[in-house]
Amino acid sequence: MSAQIPISTFKPYRGEKARLARAYDYLILVLALFLFIGSFHLHFALTVGDWDFWVDWKDRQWWPLVTPLIGITFPAAVQAVLWDKFRLPLGATLCVAALLIGTWVTRVFAYHYWNYFPINMVLPATMIPGALVLDTLLMLTNSLTITSIFGGAAFALLFYPTNWPIFGMFHQPVEVANSQLTIADLFGFQYIRTGMPEYLRIIERGTLRTYGQYATPLSAFCSALLCSLMYPLWWHIGKWFADTRYLSKI
């Protein structure tokens, strides 16, 4: 048994039916807001995690790779339903905005007001510009292939430059105890984290420094390739979860 929308019944509602439909829309909006804050935030916190929590984790090698790669998942899955079934070109922006609301509330009340981490140390990254491009491209092209290739790539490539105005200042060099650090490093050394000591920090591994200024673009283009693959994968995961079957037993 599967739900089928009877196409012949599509006609504008008037009067009470229109008000009823509008009331249902508002109920769904509230439901969706909390759903995506709760679910996308948990998914994001336990996969991107420390790269988004801490300013000294926002490096040139892992942060621009991991964040868009994980960040494109829910937007793709939600677009698969909202665009395909309802022609609403806002799935990605809705998810990313919900995520930002969730992370900001937590950074302020859980990190800053409870445990006194400076808010500058725990600023969340933004993916809003990439999400806007993803939604716009899907709306204009109505093509999963084009949105995967160009939208997925744009989502990854836009991440670092659009976050640079927020985090660039923390990459300024400072000299401390005869060592050159960034201000972000200094935050990490000054505010002791018992669960995440500095020696566990996963940043700039291997021979990255021999690549000099090319490290970030390389990470971003690697992320662009992976996002182009991740996008259609999660589009299909979203479609799979949006199944409308009724089963006889579970």
Added chain:
Amino acid sequence: MATTTEHVSLSTENPKSLPWYLIDLPKYLKGFGVLTVIYVSLRLYQGAFAIEHGLDSSEPAFEQYWMRLFYIELVIIAAVASGFWGYLWLSRDRQLDQLAPKEEIRRYFTLTMWISIYTFAVYWAGSYFAEQDNSWHQVAIRDTPFTANHIIEFYFNFPLYVILGGCAWLYARTRLPLYAKGISLPLTLAVFGPFMILVSVGFNEWGHTFWFREEFFAAPIHWGFVIGVWFALGVGGILLQGVTRLIELLDKIEDAE
């Protein structure tokens, strides 16, 4: 929020000028209010007593301030689960074949409110208190699976959203014909998937017995929670099922100005 077919005439006469399809709106808003008070109160309790009495589980004060809260939570969770689930089941509609279209539409609205309350609880459990766990474990040494944040997050927030998800599932199963005839796959996924997050607590805490200090949040030991929350995407299927049925039902009723 339960109404049986026998009560249809009562539910469609709304004395407080709310439209008939929104008759359960006051209960819905009260649900949001009650949950907000509970979650904010728990956060204020953490702010008042976590640093002072929640850093060392071997201290007598820890038993007094935190383990006592844990035992109280268990009692509340057991009472809420048996109360809500028992009520929804015992007050089920036994004459669903006689359900009028207007009453069925109203029940779809009420089901949406139940799912909305469920997602509000998912917000507090999956967003706020979940990431707060990372913050707390940066200032406390983990010497117990019952930390000042776990006692609220794992043993209250997780069971509470499971209960509310179960309420939504039971409401649909006992009051809406399509959900009574067959088991909705997306509703079941959206309720039972996040339920597996509660089960993942065991795997998570077992893992932490090997490295009790480090709390690398993106570590694979936490990915059980991640897979569980993907199933919340089943809400897209619930929405499609609901909209499809509402279109059919709206065609059966006369429009009013």
